Amino acid sequence: MLSATPSGPNCKNPTLVTANDFFFSGLNLPSNTSNILGAGFTPVGINQVPGLNTLGISVARVDLTPNGAFPPHIHPRATEIVTVLEGSLQVGFVTSNPANKHFTKTLQKGDVFVTPIGLVHYAYNVGKGNTAALVAWNSHDFGGVTLLPKAIFGANPDISSDYLARTFFLDKKIVEELQAKF
Amino acid sequence: MLSATPSGPNCKNPTLVTANDFFFSGLNLPSNTSNILGAGFTPVGINQVPGLNTLGISVARVDLTPNGAFPPHIHPRATEIVTVLEGSLQVGFVTSNPANKHFTKTLQKGDVFVTPIGLVHYAYNVGKGNTAALVAWNSHDFGGVTLLPKAIFGANPDISSDYLARTFFLDKKIVEELQAKF
């Protein structure tokens, strides 16, 4: 969807707005986890619910198969609050430089965890069954998301492998193999 | 809790912060609905999770017995997004003057509904079983809440019954009976 103005998509004509513009159905159903990371995601943001435009909140259902993982990522414009619906879930975030302090918890059903805006965080299903959780962000489209492995090793076009090798202390050959995987 | 500064409670010493400051447990358990409205509420905001300070988001679990109801109310500083976990739930909000347009839906498990910041809204269990829902707001303590029947007829001290009778087109006697109930 194209943002036509600096403050977001144009508004719908108010006389045409209905209750359906504030409604979404289906978060009781598991998200599709048929991918290499075993991680499913059903977003409920401005693209699904037009009435959220400018309102500064969105939710999503996330599902993880056993050993499923969301890669380390950042929401540059939103704080995240996750509530586990079923299964168990290791979550954590890392504070900014120079502390790089790692806060982590293994959550069970009914547990809640907060990740402050802009920090590297992750989620990993360390249990034996599937995990489902409801996540909320204070942005109308979860504030964008930067998946770090992909942004770093899967950028398009590639970031220089010399540079990545130098700053990740990896062999250039390993960097190039990584880039080929993304 | 006393807000010591215009921007909220003072910050915890960062070196003493732990993962527990971002954690809450127990949203899998029903809230206490033993009250006249059959409405239970378990908040997860700044008072329960200190790490939410300034982060602009909070959640809560709400429960309603059959015929249970949350009175018409307003969150002056937060948009609300509700996801039904079980049961069914009639929700609605009314736009501001002069339209006073009423948007409403009866939600089932997995349905989501948004109420924009500052508008009168409500929730009513119109089903035969209990209803549970997870609610999120973009404020670190759901933006305060003005329960309208109580703010109008249960203010302390009372608002003049002459005035309320005049503006609600009610007999003064009925107003005074109402005030006595709150």
Next chain:
Amino acid sequence: MLSATPSGPNCKNPTLVTANDFFFSGLNLPSNTSNILGAGFTPVGINQVPGLNTLGISVARVDLTPNGAFPPHIHPRATEIVTVLEGSLQVGFVTSNPANKHFTKTLQKGDVFVTPIGLVHYAYNVGKGNTAALVAWNSHDFGGVTLLPKAIFGANPDISSDYLARTFFLDKKIVEELQAKF
């Protein structure tokens, strides 16, 4: 007026702007109070003064006949400051739950009273003569207004009378009579 963008109506071409876009005339004249509540209102906001677009302030003149009243209402996006020009005026506001504390004053000519953003408040002419006041809000169209009796009992379509009876502790019949009046 239709808001075409999320941040408000589009801007006028700057080369066509004149001093008249920042000007309004006539606040020395009483507003029209020929209505059931004896309450008159002359707004000076973005619809009257296009130059106010995005500037975050507006004013109005209000007039009340003896026993005239503005119903309990809320400005979701603006703080209000009222200055009495003539007559006397009882004003008040109620804080949010759980305190529901009622702050009230009876104002005379030259008195000023502030109602914080988002709170239920009211104005009632308890004097023997007409009352006039100048009101200012920190929003370019007084932040919208939710007139509570009308939003609750005069929503379009109606909110369920079963629900309103339950949450206002009123007989369903009285609720339906009220709804018929709005």
Next chain:
Amino acid sequence: MLSATPSGPNCKNPTLVTANDFFFSGLNLPSNTSNILGAGFTPVGINQVPGLNTLGISVARVDLTPNGAFPPHIHPRATEIVTVLEGSLQVGFVTSNPANKHFTKTLQKGDVFVTPIGLVHYAYNVGKGNTAALVAWNSHDFGGVTLLPKAIFGANPDISSDYLARTFFLDKKIVEELQAKF
């Protein structure tokens, strides 16, 4: 008053707040105009009404004797809206560089004029009688005020007269005479 925090003075203990914290009396009385410019000013901001803290609005009464003038000034953090209560008043503002467009009106009783935040503006009593006006700003202390003649020629310590002569195209001697007057 000392601002103890970056967001302003600390908050009063909420349990000690009364209606008087939102109240001011006396705007029906003329301000004191016994000064060289014949300009009086009675502010109603955070210093007079503690309840305005963080609320983002303030008002004042201004009075001008015939030929009385408020010097060109700027409110760096507030838009201004003036309503004339009696007399006549020439007002104007100048847009920023490079246009430097001058918008002006001579207002009569009941007229309203808006000056956008941050612009040079002025007020001058061009009538034969006294002028009174009510002014509102969207800041809790009218956003500070920079009186330009004083800030430029009356700064403490003085700005270099060589510099001022050079940039105002004035003789250095005239600049120094001006500085002596402030």
Next chain:
Amino acid sequence: MLSATPSGPNCKNPTLVTANDFFFSGLNLPSNTSNILGAGFTPVGINQVPGLNTLGISVARVDLTPNGAFPPHIHPRATEIVTVLEGSLQVGFVTSNPANKHFTKTLQKGDVFVTPIGLVHYAYNVGKGNTAALVAWNSHDFGGVTLLPKAIFGANPDISSDYLARTFFLDKKIVEELQAKF
């Protein structure tokens, strides 16, 4: 450039954006100082770098010949931070009324000075050689600029010379000569 929306110029189609939209070349070259004040200015803001739209920062190179001066001015929407690249530079700002306190420094190569948003400030080459500096503002077009001598004495149309004479304590004749120079 015409601002089409209240939040600024419309966005470029994201699929057409390139690295050049975030790029500018040439700040190593002196700005043109061939003017009466010996003051050159090469801006790098939203008009030069479209990718700055909404991002809230801009820079510029400024150059001053010996005795060159930027007139007293105000950025209504931006704080300024200047770093001297070569030469020496007297800078200063004046706080708002009633203090009108003048903070000033004579900077050398490698020195940095901050002027808070909205305050009168200036820069004057008091050295024997040319001065160059890099300036940054937290606004995508340095927050507009009000050059005070021009806004006051060069407004279009003129501000009344009677008024300016009265508030600057200058002879009306001198005011009119000044107005003729701008």
Next chain:
Amino acid sequence: MLSATPSGPNCKNPTLVTANDFFFSGLNLPSNTSNILGAGFTPVGINQVPGLNTLGISVARVDLTPNGAFPPHIHPRATEIVTVLEGSLQVGFVTSNPANKHFTKTLQKGDVFVTPIGLVHYAYNVGKGNTAALVAWNSHDFGGVTLLPKAIFGANPDISSDYLARTFFLDKKIVEELQAKF
């Protein structure tokens, strides 16, 4: 420095503020590049210049030896604008998911490049000599910084190597070697 309030460090007593609170000296000198990455950094933010408190801007000088590099990093609360003072510098940023578009330029003396708030970006000296640049951010302490290699592989305590191996498609042994290096 400990932030005592949610909006930052407390304010200095205004009567004790001097021009030195807005001043910093020494950006003409190279930063210390004696480290494994050949990257030097001299910040000028709120810790160096107390007067920047709340003002939303800061600068720094950065230096890179040949082949020197700043690792991929994110400023969660600030846009960055870099101006090259000498040498050449490859810079780039990557947009958020799903595009992961890489924008890059090799800058020469006098070139300017912008990195939008919250995005992964980097700087690499691809020239034969030293590189120096002046950087500005619209935050009073460059908005914190998350150095990604360190936040991911050098968090304290470690993030699970199983998890990192899984999401970076690396052998667990390589992950553990990496963690040992940080």
